[in-house]
Every structure is written in C-alpha cells, then in structure tokens.
Amino acid sequence: MVKGVSQRVVVVRPDENGMFEQAIFLVRDYSVPRSDAVREACRIANSYLMGRTTRRRRNATAWKLGLAFIAGVLASSAVWTVVSVVL
Numbered sequence: 001m002v003k004g005v006s007q008r009v010v011v012v013r014p015d016e017n018g019m020f021e022q023a024i025f026l027v028r029d030y031s032v033p034r035s036d037a038v039r040e041a042c043r044i045a046n047s048y049l050m051g052r053t054t055r056r057r058r059n060a061t062a063w064k065l066g067l068a069f070i071a072g073v074l075a076s077s078a079v080w081t082v083v084s085v086v087l
Helices: 034-086
Strands: 008-012 023-027
Touching (some): 008 034, 023 034
16 A cells, blocks of 8 residues: 655566566655666566576476476386286
8 A cells, every 4th residue: 555645666667578567666765866776676576587487497397306206106116016026
C-alpha cells in the first residue's frame, strides 16, 4: 500500500520482451542519490531474471537425477535376476 502523495518511485523497463513489462520500486530513503537508486533497481531486476535461468538448471539436474535413479533400479533388478537364476 502506498501512503501519501509524494513517494519516490523508480520504474525499470527491460530492453527486450522478457518476463515482465516493468518493475516499480518505491524508494524509502530520500537521501539516496537518484543514480544509486536506479542502479540498485536495475541490479535487483536483473538478478530476478537470472533466477529464472537458475530454475532451468535445477530442472535439468532433477532430470539427470531421475535418469540416475532409473539406471540404479534397472541395475539392481538385473543383479537380482542373475543371482536368482544362478541359485
């Protein structure tokens, strides 16, 4: 909720068509220079977009973990089959 009329606002619009159209940051400290506030807002917005690529890596890791689990199940069942046939 925004209270008051004079809030200091930084609006960041990405260059490319990305995940969001714009990000709006409300600046709490009035003593911060405008360039520092804009730089920090851009850093936060970029880190949010970088977090999106990290999720893709996590999904790829989960996919590899699933394949490793299936390979382990197949290997253990093959060993069990060989041992049960021999005995």
